[in-house]
Amino acid sequence: MSVYKEFLLLKRDMGGVVTLFLMPLVLIITVTLIQDSSFKKGQEIKIPILLVDYDKGKVSKTVSDNLKNSEVFSVITTFDNKPITEAEAKEAVFKGKYQMAIIIPSHLSIDLQTKIDQNVQKIVSSLGFSDTLAAKPNEKVVNQKEVKLYFDPAVQLSFRRGVMSGIDKMISQIETKSIYSSFQDQLGGEDAQFEQKSFITFKEIVPEVNNKEILPNSVQHNVPAWTLFAIFFIVIPLSINMVKEKTQGTFVRLRTNPVSNIIVLAGKTVMYLIICLIQFYMMIAVAVFLFPHLGLPALNVEGNLILMSIVALFSGLAAIGFGILLGTIAKTQEQSAPFGATAVIILAAIGGVWVPVFTMPKMMQIIAQSSPMNWGLEAFYDVLLRNGDLLDLVPELFLLVAFFIVTTTLALLYDKKKRAV
Incomplete structure (x- = not known):
């Protein structure tokens, strides 16, 4: 029922849901088209x-x-x-x-x-x-x-x-x-x-792989990067809905029921995790089926889709944990929305989504290691470009799930302390 309740909240804002799915697709197509020439050996435009x-x-x-x-x-x-x-x-x-x-x-x-x-x-x-x-x-x-x-x-x-x-x-x-x-x-x-x-x-x-060279292209770089960007942008609707529940009194009514706060957060986690995976598979479908019609190389997911899904799942958990923490701390939508958007952009910038980490100054390279987007991006690269297996993904997956546990725990502790006061 907690999951169903989250579904009803999202259903009431269909415009926001459509934007949540369509904007990442527009973004990934636009950026990949722009950057494709820099990855080609021969450029049509000199x-x-x-x-x-x-x-x-x-x-x-x-x-x-x-x-x-x-x-x-x-x-x-x-x-x-x-x-x-x-x-x-x-x-x-x-x-x-x-x-x-x-x-x-x-x-x-x-x-x-x-x-x-x-x-x-x-x-x-x-x-x-x-x-x-x-x-x-x-x-x-x-x-x-x-x-x-x-x-x-x-x-x-x-x-x-x-x-x-x-x-x-x-x-x-x-x-x-x-x-x-x-x-x-x-x-x-x-x-x-x-x-x-x-x-x-x-x-x-x-x-x-199978006596064929793995040559990096714009699709292999942009699809993981902007998929992560889209996944982490669910921080905004998640935190806004949590603030709405507090301002409208819905959260107080939920607390009067004999249901643990963990169950309420679990419902949010499951619902938004489903959204993250839908985003992921939509972007993969665009990269596989639509890109060739736009003159772009198709994303080769043969043998890698399961591992990529695991990375998307754990990245979604990290994004949801951050959204839950923000929604718990923020008191108004004016606090959660701008802060969430800015925080996601900063995490993307220092995580290597826009600029490769190795080109950053030494200090920024160290800071980049603390971005959950960097962990997810490295995991995607391990699968697509480095021919890694599940064992190779363990360090990044561990960091992502640890980030989810830490942020969710902090949210629970903050809420408990606030209610105690």
């Missing part, structure tokens, strides 16, 4: 960048070719069929019309080769070949060159560093090839062939 080439040599050609062949950038070199100048590029970028501009200085290729030839000649001479090689009495002074990068002030620091690292790698490859060729010329070799491929390479090793 970032336009400006390239001002004052060099017209092999260095600028290599940089230009690599950028044009990139799956990320679209290179623009002219405005109205006229070569872009540095002043025009700077103005366009700083006004936010383009994300970045690359300015390659004049004589970069020639001066780079001259500097390499000078250094190689010095090395060869120091090895005792100075008698057989023609010396260059008047050595040209070559000044250091700068490749200028203009960035839109709104561009993130990680993007800037990535672009700078990529361009530095391109030029380093050109320098290496030029050094080999210069040594060959200085030593008089004609047929010597140097291997230009990098000796050290990198290979990404990812987990495999």
Whole structure:
């Protein structure tokens, strides 16, 4: 009957119930569509960048070719069929019309080769070949060159560093090839062939299931994160209904019955746990069946649905415990609703729902370990991305159920103390 009573309370506010189910679906679809491109290897939409080439040599050609062949950038070199100048590029970028501009200085290729030839000649001479090689009495002074990068002030620091690292790698490859060729010329070799491929390479090793690589995508990251966000948002209607019961006198009437307060809270727990699981399965259904029609990868729940349901169940318990505690302490709806919404957003922010925990400052990484959303998110990742089993989920599940027990116990103790007074 306690569960039925909670059902009747929710039934009276069908608009709120519909919102409780539909808003998370809209949220997960919107956010996943926005973030999907960052997880794809090849992007359909390329970032336009400006390239001002004052060099017209092999260095600028290599940089230009690599950028044009990139799956990320679209290179623009002219405005109205006229070569872009540095002043025009700077103005366009700083006004936010383009994300970045690359300015390659004049004589970069020639001066780079001259500097390499000078250094190689010095090395060869120091090895005792100075008698057989023609010396260059008047050595040209070559000044250091700068490749200028203009960035839109709104561009993130990680993007800037990535672009700078990529361009530095391109030029380093050109320098290496030029050094080999210069040594060959200085030593008089004609047929010597140097291997230009990098000796050290990198290979990404990812987990495999049934000999298939598990490649993370936007769906695997967003579905668990925003499912948790939706589950914890039941804190608001739960706490509001508890405040209503107190202000309308319903709670006092319940206390006059020979029923323990634990039974009353158990009814709330069961009813709202059902809502949490309905939310979870609706979001899973959208990720499995609707996402492919929106051009998104479908969520693969094969063999994982039971474990994911267990994580959702325990996450729902944690959310309900927090809602019960808030509803017990709050005296008015004006206290419970704003505080509940703000608290959920804070827990999501520090728990890694919006920003990955590993990118946070060290202090925030420590604080993140105290968020129940972080525990639930890590448990979902263990299932979807790390191929974990039930034993791997035990630490996070234990923390979630412990959070429910602690918050519910505090609510019972607070209510008992308040009634005693």
